[in-house]
Amino acid sequence: MPAPLTSGSEALFARARAVTPGGVNSPVRAFNAVGGTPRFIREATGPWLTDVDGNTYVDLICSWGPMLLGHAHPAVVEAVQTAAARGSSYGTPTEGEVALVEAIVARTPVERLRLVSSGTEATMSAIRLARGFTGRDVVVKFAGCYHGHVDSLLAAAGSGLTTFSLPGTPGVPASSTELTLVLPYNDRAAVTAAFAEHGDRIACLITEAAPGNMGVVPPAPGFNQFLAETCRAHGALFVSDEVMTGFRVSKAGQWGTDGAVEGWAPDLMTFGKVMGGGFPAAAFGGRADVMSHLAPEGPVYQAGTLSGNPVATAAGLATLTAADDAVYDRIGVVADALRAGIAETFTAAGLPHVIQSTGSMFSVFLTDAPVTSYDEAQRTDVAAYGALFHAMLDQGVHLPPSAYEAWFVSSSHDDRAVQQVLDALPAAATAAAAA
Numbered sequence: 001m002p003a004p005l006t007s008g009s010e011a012l013f014a015r016a017r018a019v020t021p022g023g024v025n026s027p028v029r030a031f032n033a034v035g036g037t038p039r040f041i042r043e044a045t046g047p048w049l050t051d052v053d054g055n056t057y058v059d060l061i062c063s064w065g066p067m068l069l070g071h072a073h074p075a076v077v078e079a080v081q082t083a084a085a086r087g088s089s090y091g092t093p094t095e096g097e098v099a100l101v102e103a104i105v106a107r108t109p110v111e112r113l114r115l116v117s118s119g120t121e122a123t124m125s126a127i128r129l130a131r132g133f134t135g136r137d138v139v140v141k142f143a144g145c146y147h148g149h150v151d152s153l154l155a156a157a158g159s160g161l162t163t164f165s166l167p168g169t170p171g172v173p174a175s176s177t178e179l180t181l182v183l184p185y186n187d188r189a190a191v192t193a194a195f196a197e198h199g200d201r202i203a204c205l206i207t208e209a210a211p212g213n214m215g216v217v218p219p220a221p222g223f224n225q226f227l228a229e230t231c232r233a234h235g236a237l238f239v240s241d242e243v244m245t246g247f248r249v250s251k252a253g254q255w256g257t258d259g260a261v262e263g264w265a266p267d268l269m270t271f272g273k274v275m276g277g278g279f280p281a282a283a284f285g286g287r288a289d290v291m292s293h294l295a296p297e298g299p300v301y302q303a304g305t306l307s308g309n310p311v312a313t314a315a316g317l318a319t320l321t322a323a324d325d326a327v328y329d330r331i332g333v334v335a336d337a338l339r340a341g342i343a344e345t346f347t348a349a350g351l352p353h354v355i356q357s358t359g360s361m362f363s364v365f366l367t368d369a370p371v372t373s374y375d376e377a378q379r380t381d382v383a384a385y386g387a388l389f390h391a392m393l394d395q396g397v398h399l400p401p402s403a404y405e406a407w408f409v410s411s412s413h414d415d416r417a418v419q420q421v422l423d424a425l426p427a428a429a430t431a432a433a434a435a
């Protein structure tokens, strides 16, 4: 199959680079990890993306998670149109905010919730609140977990397990990360050691409920419960970041598959992506006594001009309302079909691979052993992924342009879309195996 024509995307990319750093408004979109020209998308419906050159692709990015129902879902479009026609932002409370918060409280263990506009804001605010509530300063996170571009969380592990961290990027002062401890994921001994040494200074431990930002690396059985118990034993708060997993892994996110079953709850949780239905809406919430420390009820300041925006809350509420059991069942069927096709074709091509999942959320590591931590994730064959990515793109399937991302599906991925992916896999696997 000849590669699709991309002159329109190329022209737009040149225009974009002249006025925007790297030509994109979020780095991973630039194709830096896989090379080539990012496709500028003109429109999307269901599981299909159409670029400015008229090429169509099966979408396996789904906006990096939000599009649980697929693109331009009729119920979401209608809710957004109705809301927008009533005015897009008032700076006053609205009924829609209450309804969205109630919907989230009904699905999760949080007792009180505050709406914000991005996952970054949610985690940043949760950490401020944890520090304000506990009167402590130290934050614990795991290597490979991404919680948005919060200064104190853009930290790289220091030289020893219980030493404080170094900035992960220029622009973050050492003083912003010197109170952050970065530990290896799934490593109970490292957690125990860090709390033994610094426990009375730790405000909170934040973790992705199931990491998806180093590829999908599920928590070992009982790991999240262990984290919750360790935090409680030391008077620290357990913050579970469900920005990616929330309302995707299950109706109640990752917590629905571990905490709900095992009988524990995080002190604070963060949400984003699916709950905004493709609009900028996110949230943090949790224990009522902790949340009551937030202004105006309590002293910890946090605010937002567009927080609880009426159009975004309408999109989010329509999405959560439409996400019934049939939606989750369909996503599971689609993910199963893709995982089976990947396993079969990659094996036939002699391409080493490990498929890792939490629920229907999965990623494919091009390596031959299971990945339990960020160090192990580094073993994935990045060059082979680049070849796989481009061979799929040339055949009308848009994978995430990075080897370390989850592949996202939606309930709108119908049999034709699934078949188009399955049909593209053999040639792509052969190309990747040869890379």
Ligand code: PMP
Pocket (backbone or CB within 6 Å): 064, 117, 118, 119, 120, 121, 123, 146, 147, 148, 149, 208, 213, 241, 242, 243, 244, 272, 273, 282
């Ligand atoms: N937490 C997690 C787990 C995420 O995956 C992300 C974004 N990928 C964020 C936080 C940050 O969210 P946002 O990009 O909306 O700021």
